[in-house]
Amino acid sequence: MNELLSIVLTIITAATPLLLASIGELVVERSGVLNLGVEGMMAVGAVCGFGAALMTGSPLVGVLAAIAAGVILSMLFGFLTLTMVSNQVATGLALTLLGLGLAGMIGEGFVGQPGVKLEKISIPGLTGIPFIGPVLFGQDLLVYVSLIIVAATSYVLFRTKTGLIIRAVGDSHQSAHALGYSVIGVRYLCVMFGGACSGLAGGYLSLVYTPQWVENMTAGRGWIALALVVFASWLPWRLAIGAYLFGTITILGFSLQAVGIGIPSQLLSSLPYVVTILALVVISGNRALTRANTPACLGQPFVPDR
Amino acid sequence: MRLVLEKRGERSHRMALLSPLIAIALTLITGGIIFALKGLNPFAALYVYFVEPLTTSWSIEQLFIKATPLALIGAGLGVSYLANVWNIGAEGQLTAGAILGSAIPVFFPEMQTLLTLLLMLGLGVIGGMVFAAIPAFLKNRFSANEILTSLMLVYVVQLILDWLVRGPWRDPKGYNFPKTISFSGWQTLPSFEVLPPSMGPLYVNLGAVLAVLVVVALAFMMGRTLKGFELRVQGVAPRAGRFAGFSREKTVWFCFLLSGGLAGLAGICEVMSTVGQLQPGISPGYGFTAIIVAFLGRLNPVGALVAAFALAISYLGGESAQVALGISDKTARVFQGILLFYILACDSLILYRLRITGLGGKVAEGRA
Amino acid sequence: MKIWMAMAAALALSVSAGAAQAADKLKACWVYVGPVGDFGYSYQHDQGRKAVEKELGDKVETVFLENVAEGPDAERAIERLAREGCKIIFTTSFGFMDPTIKVAAKYPDIKFEHATGYKMADNVAIYNARFYEGRYVMGQVAAKMSKTGVAGYIVSFPIPEVVMGINAFMLGAQSVNPDFKIKIVWVNSWYDPGKEADAAKVLFGQGADIMVQHTDSTAPLQIAEEQGKLGFGQSSDMIKFAPKAQLSANTDDWDPYYVARVKAVLDSTWKSGSTWGGMKDGMVVLSPFTNMPDDVKKMAEDSVAKIKSGELLPFTGPITKQDGTTVGEAGKSLPDEELLGMNYYIKGIDDKLPQ
Incomplete structure (x- = not known):
């Protein structure tokens, strides 16, 4: 029981940053924009969150700073791709380069300093229940935030007019424009939302996961987040399942190793990727599902005719 | 006041030439400011960054070495992207090519003839193709998104490489360190003297020669053949392509095999030159x-060659700035990011005209 | 036009001024595989570089290149330093071995020093630290401090140095508790705080109560601190990150070696050679023993003293391998070549070494 509990708790922590970063990107892509700079925004979010928390002593200030940093960087991306109509794929990659460098520059003074940790919550009476307590009522705040964002995103995208507009902009920007919606404006907001989520995901790494700042601490999680969005075929709840599945396979790999059965560790390390590919093949086999969800204008620039 | 872009009637040829120059000018100004803020002489810093890599024959050689794989892969990817086939996993295909090509020296270490060289290069191409075939197959058979599958496969093949060099392919005399035997003789790429000692000397290896040949061949294919036309039509107007009877499936196969094969070639060339072993x-x-x-090369093979050199300069410049000026590796990367941003933004001016709309509805037009 | 000429003049001036300043100093250079901000392996080497600057003052000028990937960029990075007038170049990662040898052949007048490899030349010396000495003592402490009798061990890649460390740790632990067990997790990375933290949580979940790591981040120790368990730091003293959990840290101290070698170049007494220094030479230092009772602390300090005096040799033969065969002569340490290529587990480790 204890072992199972620790595995479940570990999976939740491992999945949360992936979920945060990818839910933001999901909204960005739903509006028709492909931002490959998630890794860069996460890194800057991580360092700014860490620094702000360290200076003020408050992890919540850190969280806000991480969000702000992600938003600022995403606005830069927005300016280039939306206002200046530069290529989204290349700009996103350049943003990753810039973000990683920038994070390293900002963080030079933070190396080797223990950070401020955002503690787990504790609800008297509930957190104490065996197993269910710590899993459901004893997480850190951001775990709940990530799930609330998923629920809210799912609701807004599919049950509200706002969601309809976002999807219209992503599926057919010309018609959305003809109907009088500001395509560029909607996309700016979505890109900024994506930046906020990526920054928050970075902050999760440096404030909860491992409260410290070191260069390259994002270690490729931004790319996995991008992959998860496609894996989830742009559906928020499927995204949550994907993020938790990915976390589960990674952690199970470690558990199998620790039991000492002598499987090559490379094989176990590659499992999450292989499983993602296989799952994708299975999901994609159902053509109707994916086709309907893929934003038709993904990655295409929009310039209104006047 | 707002910045607004407006579509031009046609591509501006003037801007096509001018935009990189504007981008470079902007980068120089921004860079100068950054360096000045860091307390450095901006002119000296910019000199170290952009001019020094071109001043000695050694650094020009290094430029060729760095640009070769970028040009090889970039040219192939450009063709692929132009046809709307999104191969993001070139890094994995590069690794696969390096692995398969290296099988020759690992299993036949004594084999030292011209055939060794040809087999290694050939297997490198095949390795890249085979690995690129996986996302192509999954795309055609299951319509699995190729961006995701090709990207995921990068991690998988890197772990395969890791397993091979730590296990079965390990150099028996290498104290159990993770590497194969060192390659020598025909297992490495020959170099050619392109400038006599009086002017250099300047050597380039076979990889650079192959890269130039590939770029020329691709430029010919895209510009002068039906295949090139077919690919471009599929990119610009997929529906028209279907009516014209072009098979989408075949295009996916073609693009993946082409870009994967070139990435594999780049991989085996690295192993046979700068690395000298599999590790x-x-x-x-x-x-x-x-x-x-x-993308910097505007999805054009010749453009990719130029862009490969531009990026190589910015890498080498960043390195010499670290040594000569003590600028950190991070500053160099930030600077590189800014340079890319400017180039990408300025390229938009080829297709669009920049307008600044004032608050009172007044329009000031920036004529370019 | 005039502006351009003025700029060119300013340029020429600034460049030549820079050159004149540095003329009579000895240029010592370093190539790091990671960022100096990793607070681990490359950070420790950079501390050594700073020690050289401090110790030798204005006689030297130091330069470093960080984040140099093992692979195509390595040779160019080393050669660039050689061309920039460096007189001694330290290449600090195993993967720089062949590039170092290649560049050294082209620049016979420059001294090269390669860490953790085995290829030498007239102008290439090699150096390494006997990290395993520290790990032996860590094993003893772990066996004393553990209540469950199980340690978790997080490792990067199965190279001899890492395997050697696991074996030394177990030999130390077995000297205290013959039934001591370890659980091993390979994370396939030197540096990924998230993964290391996950591995630590999994290991604690499976009953380990002491964490040992051969990866560079502070994450496993932070998890130990959070869960009220114990652990050891790696590369740097990580006590700030785990004031209640860190028992000690196995730190690399390159300062004395770097200062001595750069000095040797200044005095023209530099010779190629192989240095494999341990606690005795001050290259491996266990940071202060904390969070343990006095008797354990005393045992650990005694062991350190014995290792320093040569009375205690961690790999004293005969040593029984997992398959039951033995290596080494009784009463003597395993020869260095045997250690440097170690690719087997000793008896008592219930796991298979990934091959």
Whole structure:
């Protein structure tokens, strides 16, 4: 029981940053924009969150700073791709380069300093229940935030007019424009939302996961987040399942190793990727599902005719 | 006041030439400011960054070495992207090519003839193709998104490489360190003297020669053949392509095999020249950097060659700035990011006209 | 036009001024595989570089290149330093071995020093630290402090140095508790705080109560601190990150070696050679023993003293391998070549070494 509990708790922590970063990107892509700079925004979010928390002593200030940093960087991306109509794929990659460098520059003074940790919550009476307590009522705040964002995103995208507009902009920007919606404006907001989520995901790494700042601490999680969005075929709840599945396979790999059965560790390390590919093949086999969800204008620039 | 872009009637040829110059000018100004803020002489810093890599024959050689894989991969990816086939996993295909090509020296270490060289290069291409065939197959058979599958496969093949060099392919005399035997003789790429000692000397290896040949061949294919036309039609107007009877499936296969094969070639060339053996790290992300190269080169093979050199200069410049000025590796990367941003933004001016709309509805037009 | 000429003049001036300043100093250079901000392996080497600057003052000028990937960029990075007038170049990662040898052949007048490899030349010396000495003592402490009798061990890649460390740790632990067990997790990375933290949580979940790591981040120790368990730091003293959990840290101290070698170049007494220094030479230092009772602390300090005096040799033969065969002569340490290529587990480790 204890072992199972620790595995479940570990999976939740491992999945949360992936979920945060990818839910933001999901909204960005739903509006028709492909931002490959998630890794860069996460890194800057991580360092700014860490620094702000360290200076003020408050992890919540850190969280806000991480969000702000992600938003600022995403606005830069927005300016280039939306206002200046530069290529989204290349700009996103350049943003990753810039973000990683920038994070390293900002963080030079933070190396080797223990950070401020955002503690787990504790609800008297509930957190104490065996197993269910710590899993459901004893997480850190951001775990709940990530799930609330998923629920809210799912609701807004599919049950509200706002969601309809976002999807219209992503599926057919010309018609959305003809109907009088500001395509560029909607996309700016979505890109900024994506930046906020990526920054928050970075902050999760440096404030909860491992409260410290070191260069390259994002270690490729931004790319996995991008992959998860496609894996989830742009559906928020499927995204949550994907993020938790990915976390589960990674952690199970470690558990199998620790039991000492002598499987090559490379094989176990590659499992999450292989499983993602296989799952994708299975999901994609159902053509109707994916086709309907893929934003038709993904990655295409929009310039209104006047 | 707002910045607004307006579509031009046609591509501006003047801007096509002018935009890189504007971008470079902007970068120089921004860079100068950054360096000045860091307390350095901006002119000296910019000199170290952009001019020094071109001043000695040694650094020009290094430029060729760095640009070769970028040009090879970038040219192939450009063709692929133009046809709307999104191969993001060139880094994995590079690794696969390096692995398969290296099988020759690992299993036949004594084989030292011209055939060794040809077999290694050939297997390198095949390795890249085979690995690129997986996302192509999954795309055609299951319509699995190729961006995701090709990207995921990068991690898988890197772990395969890791397993091979730590296990079965390990150099028996290498104290159990993760590497194969060192390659020598025909297992490495020959170099050619392109400038006599009086002017250099300047050597380039076979990889650079192959890269130029590939770029020329691709430029010919895209510009002068029906295949090139077919690919471009599929990119610009997929529906028209279907009516014209072009098979989408075949295009997916063609693009993946082409870009994968070239990435594999780049991989085996690295192993046969700069690395000299198979080991866990054989590429500093060439497959990913080449994506930027492809776009900077405007998805044109010759453009990719130029862009590969531009990026190579910015890498080498960043390195010499670290040594000569003590600028950190991070500053160099930030600077590189800014340079890319400017180039990408300025390229928009080829197709669009920049307008500044004032608050009172007044329009000031920036004529370019 | 005039502006351009003025700029060119300013340029020429600034460049030549820079050159003149540095003329009579000895240029010592370093190539790091990671960022100096990793607070681990490359950070420790950079501390050594700073020690050289401090110790030798204005006689030297130091330069470093960080984040140099093992692979295509390595040779160019080393050669660039050689061309920039460096007189001694330290290449600090195993993967720089062949590039170092290649560049050294082209620049016979420059001294090269390669860490953790085995290829030498007239102008290439090699150096390494006997990290395993520290790990032996860590094993003893772990066996004393553990209540469950199980340690978790997080490792990067199965190279001899890492395997050697696991074996030394177990030999130390077995000297205290013959039934001591370890659980091993390979994370396939030197540096990924998230993964290391995950591995630590999994290991604690499976009953380990002491964490040992051969990866560079502070994450496993932070998890130990959070869960009220114990652990050891790696590369740097990580006590700030785990004031209640860190028992000690196995730190690399390159300062004395770097200062001595750069000095040797200044005095023209530099010779190629192989240095494999341990606690005795001050290259391996266990940071202060904390969070343990006095008797354990005393045992650990005694062991350190014995290792320093040569009375205690961690790999004293005969040593029984997992398959039951033995290596080494009774009463003597395993020869260095045997250690440097170690690719087997000793008896008592219930796991298979990934091959």
